[in-house]
Amino acid sequence: xxxxxxxxxxxxxxxxxxxxxxxxxxxxxxxxxxxxxxxxxxxxxxxxxxxxxxxxxxxxxxxxxxxxxxxxxxxxxxxxxxxxxxxxxxxxxxxxxxxxxxxxxxxxxxxxxxxxxxxxxxxxxxxxxxxxxxxxxxxxxxxxxxxxxxxxxxxxxxxxxxxxxxxxxxxxxxxxxxxxxxxxxxxxxxxxxxxxxxxxxxxxxxxxxxxxxxxxxxxxxxxxxxxxxxxxxxxxxxxxxxxxxxxxxxxxxxxxxxxxxxxxxxxxxxxxxxxxxxxxxxxxxxxxxxxxxxxxxxxxxxxxxxxxxxxxxxxxxxxxxxxxxxxxxxxxxxxxxxxxxxxxxxxxxxxxxxxxxxxxxxxxxxxxxxxxxxxxx
Amino acid sequence: xxxxxxxxxxxxxxxxxxxxxxxxxxxxxxxxxxxxxxxxxxxxxxxxxxxxxxxxxxxxxxxxxxxxxxxxxxxxxxxxxxxxxxxxxxxxxxxxxxxxxxxxxxxxxxxxxxxxxxxxxxxxxxxxxxxxxxxxxxxxxxxxxxxxxxxxxxxxxxxxxxxxxx
Numbered sequence: 001x002x003x004x005x006x007x008x009x010x011x012x013x014x015x016x017x018x019x020x021x022x023x024x025x026x027x028x029x030x031x032x033x034x035x036x037x038x039x040x041x042x043x044x045x046x047x048x049x050x051x052x053x054x055x056x057x058x059x060x061x062x063x064x065x066x067x068x069x070x071x072x073x074x075x076x077x078x079x080x081x082x083x084x085x086x087x088x089x090x091x092x093x094x095x096x097x098x099x100x101x102x103x104x105x106x107x108x109x110x111x112x113x114x115x116x117x118x119x120x121x122x123x124x125x126x127x128x129x130x131x132x133x134x135x136x137x138x139x140x141x142x143x144x145x146x147x148x149x150x151x152x153x154x155x156x157x158x159x160x161x162x163x164x165x166x167x168x169x170x171x172x173x174x175x176x177x178x179x180x181x182x183x184x185x186x187x188x189x190x191x192x193x194x195x196x197x198x199x200x201x202x203x204x205x206x207x208x209x210x211x212x213x214x215x216x217x218x219x220x221x222x223x224x225x226x227x228x229x230x231x232x233x234x235x236x237x238x239x240x241x242x243x244x245x246x247x248x249x250x251x252x253x254x255x256x257x258x259x260x261x262x263x264x265x266x267x268x269x270x271x272x273x274x275x276x277x278x279x280x281x282x283x284x285x286x287x288x289x290x291x292x293x294x295x296x297x298x299x300x301x302x303x304x305x306x307x308x309x310x311x312x313x314x315x316x317x318x319x320x321x322x323x324x325x326x327x328x329x330x331x332x333x334x335x336x337x338x339x340x341x342x343x344x345x346x347x348x349x350x351x352x353x354x355x356x357x358x359x360x361x362x363x364x365x366x367x368x369x370x371x372x373x374x375x376x377x
Numbered sequence: 378x379x380x381x382x383x384x385x386x387x388x389x390x391x392x393x394x395x396x397x398x399x400x401x402x403x404x405x406x407x408x409x410x411x412x413x414x415x416x417x418x419x420x421x422x423x424x425x426x427x428x429x430x431x432x433x434x435x436x437x438x439x440x441x442x443x444x445x446x447x448x449x450x451x452x453x454x455x456x457x458x459x460x461x462x463x464x465x466x467x468x469x470x471x472x473x474x475x476x477x478x479x480x481x482x483x484x485x486x487x488x489x490x491x492x493x494x495x496x497x498x499x500x501x502x503x504x505x506x507x508x509x510x511x512x513x514x515x516x517x518x519x520x521x522x523x524x525x526x527x528x529x530x531x532x533x534x535x536x537x538x539x540x541x542x543x
Contacts, residue, residue, distance in 0.1 A: 094406060094407045094408075095401060095407065096405055096407035096454050097405060097407070099402075099454070100401070103398055103402060106394050106398045107398065109394070
């Protein structure tokens with residue numbers, strides 16, 4: 001009896017490890033790297049809290065498409081692009097501080113929603129291949145349309161008044177736009193210091209509001225529809241749910257919230273890398289969510305929080321740990337990029353392997369049941 | 378009926394957002410205010426001399442301590458600008474404190490205020506001027522967008538986009 005219990009407990013533990021392999025792997029990496037990096041605990045906590053405030057909103061916006069069964073939305077960068085266009089306009093109009101942040105958020109809504117609608121429509125034409133389609137769409141919109149707008153249309157058709165953000169040739173936006181006058185305005189308002197650690201209360205309040213919204217939204221009619229669509233599109237369709245519309249709405253919500261998140265991110269950074277800002281965002285947010293134990297079809301707010309903490313902890317300590325191991329800090333820089341891509345790859349492989357395992361297990365069970373039926377006959 | 382209500386709700390939402398955006402545009406307009414403690418010569422036949430020292434406080438913070446012929450600056454969000462001046466006319470005099478409120482024009486980014494003229498109560502044309510940044514000649518080929526390599530890593534591995542602070 002006790003042996004049976006032991007075997008069962010062992011299986012449960014193995015299952016737990018298997019289903020949380022990525023977070024466990026990252027916890028081990030961080031545990032090894034932290035002593036090597038040699039940072040003080042207060043420095044690490046400070047950095048983690050800053051990065052949580054900066055990134056959590058963006059990571060949370062990935063939950064909507066996962067809810068609707070559309071996987072990891074690489075096209076969240078479209079929302080980031082919408083926010084960047086809004087921020088450029090706000091910087092040119094010289095709207096500073098909190099009003100600048102609010103205006104940029106409002107202004108990003110139509111851009112993000114339009115791009116989200118376009119993306120959702122395209123993804124409906126590519127059902128079952130949403131992730132790769134959204135990934136490729138980044139290149140089309142990001143390297144195509146966005147650069148056309150920012151590099152050629154802004155300044156020539158869309159009026160840009162300030163030479164400080166315009167390229168010397170008279171049109172197009174510079175590589176970097178300074179957001180010094182709105183830098184950390186959201187983070188500093190209501191900020192408190194606990195033991196030398198700055199806590200951006202207002203930013204965390206906004207993140208909290210989004211978390212509450214997600215929890216509330218799951219129980220609304222639309223939220224239930226999204227979950228139904230995510231579980232089985234055919235069943236949802238038979239139940240009278242407009243599947244395509246629901247999927248488009250989930251992408252629009254994701255891109256609009258990604259736009260807000262990008263504004264929060266940029267006000268924290270204090271400058272806008274015009275042509276590369278959005279490119280980093282999608283990859284790192286998805287990596288962070290996966291590190292937190294999310295999968296392509298299941299993600300929670302807890303995964304987002306854990307993921308941001310672990311991923312960014314690794315991100316902070318990796319360069320110094322790399323320097324400690326190899327004597328060259330650049331190896332650490334490459335190492336963290338390698339890890340972020342690696343974790344996406346591993347998580348996707350594990351997801352696919354698990355899916356196949358479940359499928360083959362179900363097949364075996366069905367075969368056994370059929371054999372049993374034949375035996376009875 | 379439900380559709381009508383939805384359209385009405387959406388329209389109200391859009392209007393509310395437009396109204397908030399308009400408010401933000403007004404209250405968030407940033408200006409750079411420059412303070413000149415320079416003698417204003419020959420204004421309607423009179424000369425208004427620079428004070429020995431003027432200390433400028435904006436929002437309770439000291440932003441400039443100006444001797445004669447010196448310039449200071451401060452940033453301000455909104456159109457109702459307020460500052461406190463601590464004026465020492467001549468060396469050894471007791472400083473006089475004055476609170477001044479000004480309405481900044483919305484369309485002007487940089488505003489230069491000649492303090493001696495303002496303190497003398499002269500009309501706006503005497504103390505107000507627009508700051509025009511000096512035009513520096515730039516080579517158009519200096520900056521090629523999208524080819525940043527701030528870490529000096531080189532772009533051959535396509536990593537230049539991904540590295541950096543996130």
